[in-house]
Amino acid sequence: MDKHILDSLDHNEIYKLVINSLPVGIIIFDKGGHIIEVNPAAERLTGYSRADLLGKCCGEMGGGLFDMITQPVEKVEEYLSSTPSTPDADVKEAILISKSGERIPILYFDSALLDKENHICGMVKMFRDISYEKRMRQKHRILISMFAHDLKAPVAIAGGFLSRLLLGKAGPLNEKQRHYLSVIENELKKLDNHIHSFLDILRMEAGEIKLSLEKCSLKKIIYDIAEEFEEKVLSRNMKLRIHTPERNVIVMVDKEQIERVLVNLIDNSIKYSPPGTAIDITVEDHNRYILCSVKDEGPGIPEEDLPYIFDPFYRSSAMEKSKGPDDGTGVGLAVVKSIVEAHRGEVWVKSKKGEGTTISFSIPKIEDIDKN
Ligand SMILES: Nc1ncnc2c1ncn2[C@@H]1O[C@H](COP(=O)(O)OP(=O)(O)O)[C@@H](O)[C@H]1O
Ligand SMILES: [Mg+2]
Known part of the structure; x- marks a missing residue:
């Protein structure tokens, strides 16, 4: 049955169907950085209608549609070559500012549109809402961070008693006992170091370390x-x-x-x-x-x-x-x-x-x- 539906469509119509149904926002720019096409998901995510967007540059939309484009993309070629190319630079995270001012975390990537002679004739930007993943990640982070916090106290207490043992407060130690205890002390220090470094990383990832620029x-x-x-x-x-x-x-x-x-x-x-x-x-x-x-x-x-x-x-x-x-x-x-x-x-x-x-x-x- 389904096969019939596709059979009745030509190539262009199939592409259109796919682009219109994708849960991924697609915005197509001409060489001068003006929007020439958007799909329904892009309208939904940005809150702007197709009519709002066509002919505009990203920077012209309210506070800037995407925070990674604070100015209109004047020349697509320049824009595409301005981001250093690294192996994993393809997909990036950013904040999309919708028409109502909502800040939506997105994953996006830019791709040059090439004509038959392989010249850049525009750019396509594809983006996906990742609010749900972000919330989940945040939940995990809080759990892990609580766990790491809980590890700090027992490690500190164990370290305290160990120091007392090493100071001979529970009686004299022989050479072997002293050696074993210092090995334990060393390992405990490493564990403490790991816990602190780990909490450092979590704080950074959670954006709790605010930059003062x-x-x-x-x-x-x-x-x-x-x-x-x-x-x-x-x-x-x-x-x-x-x-x-x-x-x-x-x-x-x-x-x-x-x-x-x-x-x-x-x-x-x-x-x-x-x-x-x-x-x-x-x-x-x-x-x-x-x-x-x-x-x-x-x-x-x-x-x-x-x-x-x-x-x-x-x-x-x-x-x-x-x-x-x-x-x-x-x-x-x-x-x-x-x-x-x-x-x-x-x-x-x-x-x-x-x-x-x-x-x-x-x-x-x-x-x-x-x-x-
Ligand atoms: N300049 C370097 N030369 C060789 N290996 C390196 C260099 N920088 C980092 N590494 C490797 O990457 C690992 C991670 O580095 P880093 O996160 O700084 O941890 P650490 O220095 O505490 O081991 C190192 O353990 C090492 O294996
Ligand atoms: Mg290092």
């Missing part, structure tokens, strides 16, 4: 941090080289948090690279974003670990074997990712086993990134 000189931040690392770098006979544009690079960031990002990246490069090697910190000032990278000549990261290194608590198995287990908690890069993403930036890694590691991040040059 200010105009800063990125060059100054980097030179100051480099100075702090000077002793450590020299003691390992390493070199820390900084490459920045001549002119000042002013960014709108939370200074303390961006310092944390750089400290984590530089610390990793020093920690994981052999003595005598060099670390290069590079800043590039692009049209819409600042790009910063930390490159080292260390052992590199095995390909199988690459997809996971930004996950909390993930440490490369190669590292675990070569370094003492005390060396880090595997949280540093997860913190880096949270901070960069809170600034609406992206972070990615380029590394090959035996060929060093480069970790780069971008920060968009938008003054009102804190509006969300």
